Amino acid sequence: MIDRRDDSDIEIERRFVPKAKDINEDIAWAQINKDVLRSMERPRPMYWVIFAASLALFGFGVFCEVYQYQTGLGVADLNNPQVWGLYIATFIFWIGMSHSGTLLSAILHIMHADWRKPIYRFAEAMTTFSLMTAGLFVLVHLGRVWQFYYVVAYPNERWTWPNFNSPLVWDATAIGTYLTSSIVFLYFGMIPDLAICRDTATGFRRKFYWFLSLGWQGTDRQWANFRVAYLTIACFLIPLAVSVHSIVATDFAVSQQPGWHITSFPPYFVAGALYSGCAAIITLFIILRYVFRFEEYMTMPILDKTCRLTFAIAMVWTYLNLIEYASVWYGSDVYAKETLIYRATGLYAPYWWAMNFLGSVVPFMLAFKSMRNNLTIMMVVSLLLNVGMWLERFMIISPTFAHGYYPWTWTSGWWPSWVQWGIVLGSFGWFSMLFMLFCKIFPTVSMYEVKEMVYHRSEARKARNL
Amino acid sequence: MSGSNTIDRRDFLRVLGISGAAATLAGCGNTAIESGVEKVQSYVQPEDFVVPGVGVYYASTCAQCGSGCGVMGRVREGRILKLEGNTHSVISGGKICALGQAAVQVHYNPDRLTTPLMREGGELKPTTWDKAMATLTARLGGESTLKGAQIAFLTGEVSGHQKALIGNFLDSFNSTHHVVYDALSTATGQAASKAVLGAAQPLLQIDKATLILSFGNDFLGAGVSPVHMAAQYARFRKAPRGTLIQIEPRMTLTGANADRWYALKPGTEGVFALGLAHALLEHGQFAKTVPAPIVAALKEYDKETVSGITGVHADAIPHVAGMLMEHTPSLVLSGPSAEGQVNGAQNAAAILLLNVILGNAGKTLQGQASHPFPQLIASAGSYAALTQLNNSMASGQCQALLIAGSNPIFSAPGFLPFAKSMEKVPFKVALVTQVDETAAQCDLVLPLHSPLEAFGSHVSSYQPRGVEIGIQQPLMEGLYPDTRAFGDIVLDLLRQREPKNYKAFPDYYAYLKLAITKARPVFKSKLSDDDFWEDALRSGVLQLDAAPTALKTNASVVVVSKPEKHVIDVRYPFYFVPSVRADLRDGRHANLPWLQESPDSLTTIVWDSWVEIHPSTAAEMQIREGDILEVQSASGSVRAKAYLFPGLQPDTVSMPLGQGHTAYGRYANGMGVNPFKILNPLFDAQTGELATHATRVVIKKTGEHELMVKDEGATNLQQGRKLVATVAADQAELAKETSHVVE
Amino acid sequence: MSLSNLIKNWSSLRVKRPYQDQYKNADYKWGMVIDLDSCTGCNACTTACYAENNLPVVGKESFSKGQAMHWLRIERYWGEGTELAKFPDHGAQFLPMMCQQCESAPCEVVCPVGATHHTPDGLNSQVYNRCIGSRYCSANCPYKVRYFNWWQYPERAWPNPLEKQLNPDVTVRSKGVMEKCTFCVQRLTAAKNQARTDGRRVADGEVTTACAQACPTSAITFGNMADSQSQVAKIWARQQVELASDKQEKKDEGLRGYRIFEELRTYPSVLYLERVRNSDA
């Protein structure tokens, strides 16, 4: 079944892949290894340029944080009542970003949707790294970072414990759990591929992969245990991912502030999270497809499916968003209603309307096949969607502070200082840095699963032809 | 050295003083200790009443304003930490105002003057006390040949034995030029009051009144003895609850607490008052109270005319008149906004006339008890006195000028060339705790003890009940070795002038102690002199029960001219009303960070000056809050941010006094602007006092905009929340409530 | 052992507060009454608070950024509704607002490290050296009366020798911690210790807060509500305001007592008496 095709030319220029063409079942497995491993070879100069850029961005963020650490949070121009500013907004943004990767991967894995296979690896990596980024903001926003470990429940002679009633502690636990499980999930899914790397690599890298691949040889026993374990973890991850963002939502829903104290917040947050996550997947999909010449694996039909999924989620989010407004509008909580009106008409109106436009109108671009087939448009749209999602988080935080219960502390104008912006930008630098490193150290496409995919498809075809 | 008691006290203070250094580690973040600036020392046999970690209270008297409130200072490990009201004092009644609280910041102010300064080569340079005193004695000591008007002593409101000492000092030059200048002087009002009620400073029995009608009198804020007045006000508000009606161009703190507040055009208070008088006199029962000619003259003051002139709705006059008739006894007060006019005395007289008509004299108005030591009572400052001084300086007549507790270069109006005239004086000495604009122009600047470090006595010009002499005693050892007490310096000079009379007094303490103990018989004390003295120090006050005296009212002095509208100068369309902040007053307290940061009661603005403009006017002129406006009068102009303020007569703009210092330390310099400088040379026709509220200005938009620094948020309304609920007086069962006001 | 403790005291660990007569048998429950008819908005109390509690003066720039540190602020309103009248005919509305020491405080629930909690004598305490500065408490405070140390004030607020005025009984807060009105807990502790040594309960009027002590019109009354004979207890009783209730059924007419945001069920320990105005005037 495996025909030896001469693939001397692939090194030089990309093979032509027709748009509608899904993954080619006849592709040589060796070819798959070659193509994927090629993406891990010595990077091109452009890589270093971009890497340096993100490093610089991260460096600036670190500088801002150090300055803030030394001087006090005053440099962030936060105040009473604007106590959180961009930090918590961006924290939620990154947490949300982290959701699609693992969650989708897990769901699709259970549903045996094989089109997941070429794209889940980088999606899960994205999850892990955006979680690590989100974690940074938890620290950054603290007044006394150096005491952060007070949140950890560790036995001590004073019998003092964190306040388990506090949603922040739930956050810490949930995010900790989620990060650990995500890493385990990502790593497990990678072991067979690491073995492949081990077998092809030389020198230090060989040792490295030899260690990581835990002596994987693809024996039947290994495969059997692997399948069960991987599936079980996937099952755990689905409720976990949902719980994590619901808990982030309780940070607000559990509190008493108008505009936060809303029952529909947890599902609303989860939807928003999936939404931004999918958008991010599209972005990275397009980038990787182009940079690593993965046209054959990250095929347009897969992108198409992802886009349609994103559109569906966008509509769910829109719905939840609207019922949140509706429930507030028709509810009897005058303060919440006041805050809602303030969002639409007050100081933050432009951002609020932009958020609604980007979040609910722009996704309709995804409804059209012609659009979905145009990589450039999809790139732009996916980025716009994430801008919208960031604004959503910003619109949850600031307006409530600016127009809460207490009229005396209503703020007439508030804008974050350069330190805040610096740290926010730094987080993006940090994320892309990690992600770029990952792309060069680990296979961004799951080779063994692509093999499974093509194998099963060709088997199916054989069956049809009989 | 001085008598035995002194040694004890000084010793005790010294002991505390040493510990003062050690104790600072307790609170202040340890910086001074760690950096080795201060050493930790253990107590060497501490006095048994100095317990480490236990605060001890000592009585003294507050010198922040002229009210002479008795205070208690909390001293711990030798540091004065906080002031509270002294319950022995009838003036403070155990309470204290923001000003009083901030006295500790006068004492601990980082910008305090710690060494004498002498002018060398045109600028002030630090020098030693020996040099300073040498120069001083050379000019004003025994050999000095200055006579009479050649020497003048300029002070703010000063009383007690310091005042006596100044008098004696000037006597030794046959000079009577103790010039008392108070930028916020109420001389006009006092003159009118003397004429109509027979007392310049009658006792106001606020708590006895059932209705108070106040024409811009800010007795709760920047008035005379605000703490005492506040306590009275509290009782006034308890059942049966009295009603307060305030009529003024710009809402004062008192106005903000009124049951009914009327805005009227500045300067027309008299007209309004006469309108009320007219309305009242139409009722027979009041007919006899005033001479017929006045009644006749009042005919022209019908409500329409009055309304036309004052800008108050016509119905207000019969309404208020009706209230006055219903509620007796009532109390009618005049205030700065009425008195600071070209017809100020007339206004005040017309206002006080209402008291005569309503027969409040003897009920809510009484004469102060006769004082056994009138020479100790604070003499009222006046603007006239300052102009005289200015002239004698300008004419080159004045050869030596001593200044204490007064800062005319800052607080005198811009048109008065005080600084220039001062240059003509060959020898100018300032005695200050901190260099201010005036001191900066002097040839010799002597650093004083803060009021918390020095002995003294205070006799307020307003004695609410009987007679009270406030004793001021040091609450801690001097912070700086090179500062001296005011009394000691003057005494030094006197010892040189008149050795035979004064050599008995090694220092001001001895002088004061003797003076007080000599007064013992007056207070009918059975104690020995020393016990009497210690007792005075312990309680902080000397009190004498004395009944209030009767008032001899005289309605006939009231001049009732034809009511006439103000002529409007089109170039200056706005009335300009300088407002007095209860905390900053005339600006002498602008160097105290607590007061700078405590939001102005009505605008909640901090650290700044502003121009108050009525929202409707602002809307017409398209002015938003924070727009920088230029306020220009015939005599000058200042720039400040606009603040939309509803408690304002729409043709009026108002600016707070007290800001705009240029040489008064880090906390005052560069904060806001000084409206004193744009006042016009307008004077009260009768007293010749400065008409502070008569200036007219024009507002120019500069196009610049700045964020207003205030505590108030985006709204100044309750937005439907039940934050400050208000209930109608007849709905509240006040009588059943347990009153808890300090009597 | 903790587990046995858990099992032994399970029922007591499941009690919700506040409940009827919660402080009936307690020695202390600190409470306050503010008579808005007496309050003139003169700022004496706020300054007293600065003096007593080592509040830093933040300066013009920080104040303009909304970083003021006044534990006790006096608010001035021009009206109840949303429309500004042409003239404030009945004066301004002053409101001294400080931590309401809620019996069911929203801030306490959300603090991740339990730096703020409820003391047995009914105070909402703030443990500075436990605080990590997440500012969640402030975010969840309906009254916005919690103040955060945005800067290292010990380094900038008290230039020598101003630091000599600092009250040794009160710590100077470092950057990054939350603070708020404590009802002058240092005074309360001292008084309680004194009383304990004398083997008695703190007498009414023996201890009071700096603001109440200064207030020239005695608009503020402070005391121990557990002592039914105390001034505050009497006023609360007279005003028929129940500490543990979120809807006050008042038997009599003409009572002025109310608590701010009662409907949020925070159960404040500060009782306000309505401002009175003569409507005929």
Added chain:
Amino acid sequence: MSKVHTMALFNDFEEAGNALQELKDSNLAGFRMQDVTIKSPIEHPELSALLGPRPVYVQLFTLFGAVFGAITGFTLIASAQANFLLQIRGGRPVVPIPPNMVLTYELFILCGVLMTALGCFIGWKLPGNRSPLYNERVSEDKIAILVKADSAAITAINAIFTRHRSLEIMGEYD
């Protein structure tokens, strides 16, 4: 008699399957089906089915982990709350149920996941399940059959392999 290993590489699953089938049917002396191991680049359940039942115990670990996590989670949190000195917060019960449920839930998942991973590692006989023969082409696209048998049987087995077009036979010969 000493046991030795031999491993054959196959091009695809069919051939490997046939080879296995034949091995199974040929009941050679000194050879047991349990000693056969398949090494493949992707999982192939049908093929491993030929090897007979090889149970997996990972789920048991999962179950234990989940239960353990839930129970200890709640107990630890609740008893910590019970012993915390600063107990009363916002009028809530000292041991509130909803928050503890949330935390219990998280710990339930965390322990579940970790134990699953552990279980899998144990299933792999980590550390050190070093199988003597391995060919790197397995990780590419080849299927390998590793057999452990008496050296006598080896030749027969290799014969079977070659019959099924095995690309290459590796072995340890003594």
